[in-house]
Amino acid sequence: MDAIITPEDKYYIKDVDKDIKSIYCHHDLMGELLIPTHRHKKAQMLYTEGGIVHVTTETKTYFLPARHFIWLPAGIAHSIHPNSTEVIMRNLYFPVNSKEDLFYENEGIYPVNDLLLQMMLFTNRWNGNLKPGGRNFIIANAIKAILPEVCFTNLPLSLPFPKDKRLTNIVAWLDANLGETILFFDLAKRFGFSERSLNRLFQKDLGMSFIQYFTIRRILKAIELLLEKKVPVSEVAQAVGYSSVTTFSNTFFKVLGQRPSDYLNGKEILKKG
Structure with missing residues (x-):
């Protein structure tokens, strides 16, 4: 044995x-x-x-x-x-x-x-x-x-765990619907919050706003899809809820310091002398 x-x-x-x-x-x-x-x-x-x-x-x-x-x-x-x-x-x-x-x-x-x-x-x-x-x-x-x-850039490729059970349920729903157009007003209404109280919950529990959390979550999923190299950038943008490739590219650049097309082609991020 x-x-x-x-x-x-x-x-x-x-x-x-x-x-x-x-x-x-x-x-x-x-x-x-x-x-x-x-x-x-x-x-x-x-x-x-x-x-x-x-x-x-x-x-x-x-x-x-x-x-x-x-x-x-x-x-x-x-x-x-x-x-x-x-x-x-x-x-x-x-x-x-x-x-x-x-x-x-x-x-x-x-x-x-x-x-x-x-x-x-x-x-x-x-x-x-x-x-x-x-x-x-x-x-x-x-x-x-x-x-x-x-190593000049500590990239924000992490997300905190929600401790509040209400937020755990919301985050799970967001993960399952990343490709949808999600408005904060509709999200708050779906889970029985006012916009103000839900944003306060994100800040208190996660230390960031809803838009900060959701943006990083979308970009993390986009990186995953890009690394699979099975779909073009335009389809990746759509898969994570961006109707505009330009908006997606600009957001990706703000987070990673590189365009998604460059990332897909393997060009190095770190170019500082």
Whole structure:
């Protein structure tokens, strides 16, 4: 009979923090549709290829698309939810040092430029602990060192969880109707609110207005459709409720700093010198 592998036996629980001074490297297929909630004593840099990944912390769900990475400071409890077992993950886990740049204290999603991508791909042959002083440790540590210099834009590719059950129901309805033209007045009426009281509920519970929440939710769905590369931009716009491609393109640009057509063609986002 095959041995049963529990979450505690997985590398992300068992091995990452064994040597607190090393940089731990792990590249592999996801192999599963859920990596359960866990935390590390080291900070984590996760880059993925071949699919879409959601990373859930105690307060937010992050949407990690292709050509981006997520930075998770040490101690942040999180679970990982890929849309396919065939998604490739590239992980580097870094020990925490004193007097580090403030960049490393905040979780976030960042685009990967060509330099960073090539450095990450260079680590492809590595797995396990990279010991201080070794050549591979120095190279991996250089990846960490350049992040504050090249990662200028912490993209708003996350949404908070509603805590109020009334808002949970509203958000679920919005998710199911992203392709429809939704007016705030009609939404409030449907769920028995005045516009003022519903907007106050969004602000109090989620820390953002309805339009801020709904805009980000639409763009996250649009990114998902663009990455599938099965439909043109005009159809993506329609699928997330925009009747005007121009309006959709302008909104996409405000959120991601890039036009949907450029994103579809894989042009890099990060072009600052």
